Structures are given as structure tokens and as C-alpha cells.
Amino acid sequence: MSARRTSKWIISAALLCASLFFTAPHATAEYADVVINRVAEAAGMRPVIFPHWFHRIRFRCKVCHAELGFKMRAGANLIKMTDIIDGRFCGACHDGETAWSVENCDLCHSGKAGLPPGIFGGHETLGPGRW
Numbered sequence: 001m002s003a004r005r006t007s008k009w010i011i012s013a014a015l016l017c018a019s020l021f022f023t024a025p026h027a028t029a030e031y032a033d034v035v036i037n038r039v040a041e042a043a044g045m046r047p048v049i050f051p052h053w054f055h056r057i058r059f060r061c062k063v064c065h066a067e068l069g070f071k072m073r074a075g076a077n078l079i080k081m082t083d084i085i086d087g088r089f090c091g092a093c094h095d096g097e098t099a100w101s102v103e104n105c106d107l108c109h110s111g112k113a114g115l116p117p118g119i120f121g122g123h124e125t126l127g128p129g130r131w
């Protein structure tokens with residue numbers, strides 16, 4: 001390779017790296033928090049912050065995404081509080097035994113008003129009231 005072609009190559013490699021850096025999706029669900037807000041705010045409650053990373057390091061994916069029926073897409077699940085109280089979805093664990101119970105409304109309904117459903121933050125943003 002000539003010196004000129006080499007430097008061209010270096011420049012385009014550098015540009016490629018830069019574009020990957022700026023366009024790479026850094027907030028993936030495995031590491032972040034999920035805002036769940038299909039019905040909460042409309043019913044007068046704050047949006048729910050589900051710290052995915054926190055749970056994901058404690059349980060296998062299939063516990064939630066197969067056995068408990070959570071679809072793997074933010075905003076895809078219609079979760080009602082009555083289901084949770086009946087022991088489904090979050091309520092399968094948040095029953096006062098495996099984890100603290102449903103009476104702790106604010107620990108789940110901890111999002112700021114107006115947050116749309118979606119994935120936010122990274123593995124440093126661990127859950128309620130932290131952002």
C-alpha cells in the first residue's frame with residue numbers, strides 16, 4: 001500500500017469507529033431500566049420503573065419471559081394491578097416472601113410524570129428514585 005492509500009484507510013477506519021461509537025445503542029434492556037406506563041399515569045399513579053439489570057442478575061431470563069409471560073418488548077405487556085395482586089407478573093415475586101410486597105406502591109411507581117414507556121439508562125442506573 002502507498003503512504004497515501006494507507007492514510008486514507010486510517011482516516012476511513014477512524015470515521016467508521018466514530019460513527020459506530022455515536023450510533024451504537026448503548027441503552028439495551030439487559031443493562032437498563034424499563035419505564036412501564038401504559039395504564040399507570042392515566043389511572044393517576046406515577047409511571048413504573050422496572051430495573052431490568054437488577055432483576056436480570058438475580059433470575060434467569062426464562063423465569064420472566066417464559067414462565068411469567070412477560071413479552072420481550074418494552075411497552076408490549078398490558079399489566080393490571082389486579083393481576084399483580086393475584087400473583088401474576090411482578091406479583092409472582094413481590095408477595096412479601098420472595099420480595100417485598102405490593103403494598104410498597106412507591107417502590108414500583110417511582111417514575112417522574114410524563115415518562116413514555118421505553119428503555120432508559122445503563123447498568124449504573126439502578127432503579128427507583130435514582131433518575
Ligand code: HEC
Binds near residue numbers: 036101104108
Ligand atoms: C411490584 C411493583 C408494583 C407495586 C408494588 C405496585 N404496583 Fe401498581 N402497577 C405496577 C405495574 C407494572 C403496573 C402497570 C403499569 C402500566 O403499564 O402503566 C401497575 C399499574 C397500576 C395502576 C394502573 C391501573 C390498573 O388498574 O392497573 C394502578 C392504579 C396502580 N398500579 C396502583 C398501585 C397501588 C395503589 C399500589 C400500592 C398499593 C401499587 N400499584 C403497587 C407495579 C406495581
Ligand code: HEC
Binds near residue numbers: 035056061117119
Ligand atoms: C424479573 C423479570 C425479568 C427477568 C429475569 C428478565 N426480564 Fe427482560 N424484561 C422484563 C420486563 C418486565 C420487561 C419490560 C416489559 C414491558 O415493558 O412491557 C423486559 C424487557 C426485556 C426486553 C425488551 C427490550 C426492548 O428494547 O424493548 C428484552 C430484550 C429483555 N427483557 C431481555 C431479557 C433477557 C435476555 C433476560 C435474561 C438475561 C431478561 N430479559 C431477564 C422482565 C424480566
Ligand code: HEC
Binds near residue numbers: 058089094100
Ligand atoms: C422473579 C421474581 C421477580 C419478579 C417477577 C419481579 N421482581 Fe422486582 N424484585 C425481586 C427481588 C427478589 C427483589 C429484591 C428484593 C429485596 O431486596 O428485598 C426485587 C426488587 C425490585 C425493586 C427494587 C430494586 C432496588 O434497587 O432495590 C423494584 C423497583 C422492583 N423489584 C420492581 C419490579 C417490577 C415493577 C416488577 C414487574 C414488572 C418486578 N419487580 C418483578 C424479584 C422479582
